[in-house]
């Protein structure tokens with residue numbers, strides 16, 4: 001996304017009164033010191049076009065069968081995108097007509113087609129979800145949404161829990177930062193708005209029948225790591241949470257480097273700041289028992305565990321053969337549990353001492369177009385239940401389990417990037433831990449490509465641990 005274009009857009013929004021500071025009552029009844037009134041943007045056609053272009057820039061995919069704006073302000077934005085991208089548009093009414101076809105959605109569509117949803121501001125996510133529900137009832141695939149401003153009040157997390165991936169152009173914090181840098185807003189107002197956001201960052205989505213459908217009290221998210229360590233079933237969960245609390249680090253660095261020399265150097269550099277070091281040894285041509293041994297001594301020296309991202313996926317007999325090279329040397333491995341229990345049984349048999357080996361199930365990937373199936377997530381939870389002495393938790397992007405003795409490890413985290421050219425998607429450490437429920441964040445290039453990996457790791461460590469402390473305090 002073009003940074004200058006976004007900054008100019010924010011400044012113009014402030015000038016014309018889209019962004020107001022004062023005392024406002026939101027749709028939910030909540031009193032807020034800040035109000036974002038995107039409706040007036042339609043009176044500024046050039047700005048409307050820029051906002052629409054920025055929205056399209058953050059869309060997770062570059063092709064959808066349809067686009068649909070959330071009534072009302074999302075509609076003109078979707079219309080402009082539809083024109084610019086030559087993408088058919090659907091219009092969802094707020095109420096169905098009581099004459100003619102009585103349709104709630106206007107346009108030409110077929111079951112199974114995809115639709116990108118467009119919204120102006122995200123608070124709880126209720127309006128977006130109402131549109132998603134209608135489209136899903138018509139058997140359209142409505143899993144991606146874009147929004148201009150995320151007010152950081154829990155909406156992204158709420159929607160994620162319901163299988164909707166929402167990407168903002170800008171967060172309220174980022175908007176405040178731009179206004180501050182340009183001398184448009186006083187520090188006292190920033191502090192007031194930030195305090196308001198911190199106090200009101202958990203919201204609920206309500207369906208038409210006004211039942212809360214998300215943000216159930218989640219035991220895993222409200223308990224401290226210390227309490228969860230005491231309740232842990234798997235000894236390695238206990239050890240890992242012990243490391244996390246003693247080092248005040250819930251950071252896993254993904255050591256995606258090109259040689260074993262680089263791997264050992266990086267392990268030394270980031271060692272003091274991490275609880276886990278993740279590897280892909282199949283990408284290291286010179287990996288050997290001796291390197292594993294050296295890595296183990298660095299891990300001991302700095303007190304972290306070794307996590308091989310093996311993504312075992314095959315039948316048990318094959319994984320039993322892969323185990324020696326790709327599993328035996330590490331404390332923890334990853335498994336994609338789509339092949340039934342044979343694979344986990346093979347690992348349980350191959351690991352000499354199950355209490356010293358852990359498995360993390362890959363339940364939900366961070367990349368564009370990744371499988372987000374309720375059935376698959378249920379398979380993962382069920383596998384964790386059947387192998388409580390082997391499975392330590394999940395790699396996922398959302399809180400797929402509420403069990404406090406299981407861990408959520410989340411990759412796709414960066415403080416600066418929003419994605420890469422091959423479909424990786426990033427969120428901030430605060431969003432990953434505070435909104436999406438990560439216990440441990442996994443950071444690769446955010447650290448490995450830094451000129452100072454130790455400092456970069458220290459920064460992620462601080463951000464992720466503060467977000468955890470904030471989460472347990474808030475919930």
Ligand code: S5P
Pocket residue numbers: 254256309364365366367395411412413424442443444445446
């Ligand atoms: O969903 C996933 C699961 C994993 S394990 N998304 C991921 O990115 N990963 C891994 O995390 C990926 O293989 C890589 O090793 C790391 C993320 O690296 P980054 O450079 O994008 O932070």
